[in-house]
Amino acid sequence: MNGRDALAELLARHDRVEELRAYAAAEYHGDAARRLAELLEERGDVEGAIAVYRDPGDSGSRRVFGPCPGRGSRALAGYLLDLGRVKDAVAVLQRPMPRPAGLTSVGPVDGPPF
Template sequence: MAIGLLATIRERQGRVDDAVALLRTRDKTSLNSRDQLADLLARHDRTEELRAYAAEDELGHAAQRLAELLEARGDLEGAIAVYRRARDASVRPGHMTVDLARLLARHGRGDEAIEVMGALVDSQGGGEDWTLHMLATLYADQGRHEDGLAHLDAFTGGEECWELFWMRLPLMAACGQVDRATERVRVHPEGGTSYAAQQVAELLAGVGRTEEAVAVLRPHAPANSHDLAGYLVDLGRVEEAVAVLHGQRPEGASAG
């Protein structure tokens, strides 16, 4: 920490070489997924040094910073190449793959992003809840809802844990299957929980069925009071929304 602070002071004094030298004495310069040395090199346009540093950084944080720099300069292919190399060399290949997919999606290459994430999910150990969620989101963003459902179903093989199950719900709703989705939640082992109710309410409200969303959330008001209050406001029932946030129901208010 002391070295990092001293390096910051040296940079502000214009002594960039000294700041770089200080940071190179540390075993690790990454904190919260950012690398202080990589950020310093990028700020001062020391691209070749950053490139060399990225090649030796197993965490991939320097590669991420290099890719960001190249993207900002309009060198999309260069940024893609950086992520591909980092994915193959990093101890965090999943994170590098997600960063690559996000880059592709940002530049209108969503189908390529799906291909990249699909390969990760289908690889040995690559199919985790957060990577599957990213893949489902990409399918939804590209309007390929049925393809997304098919991919998730093929991967899970009927898996019933909620962390995997809930990702299907927005895709089903986008396919016009809101009622089928809510029915599947109802019979799911975790379908009676407050978090399941929150997901169902979101689906219903998304297709204009806000009254039904309120009815779903009402039994779970203590846990989902902010969501319930928001839907009540959407319905013009402001007094009732305020009462929900205060943990009570005003006299004469409907139970949904």
């Protein structure tokens, strides 16, 4: 349905927030989490919507933007920019990304880019 999750849309349309929250925790692609954030914003809970992007815990929301570290941060920053919260968005983008376990670097990789 236009690249959207039909069940998430149905739950949102009927204002079934807790069921949508549970579905977002289980749904792999993150469409339900995205829709949950949109619904929370529509209801005036902007901070709740931000929390969906900022701190998904172990839920499926963590996978909203795939396994690439930082993609969730970019989505959060984009959302904050949409809200006009430029300083908050910049702060999100300036946070250091965690290094995946087992990844080591040698030489100039840890240094400046030039």
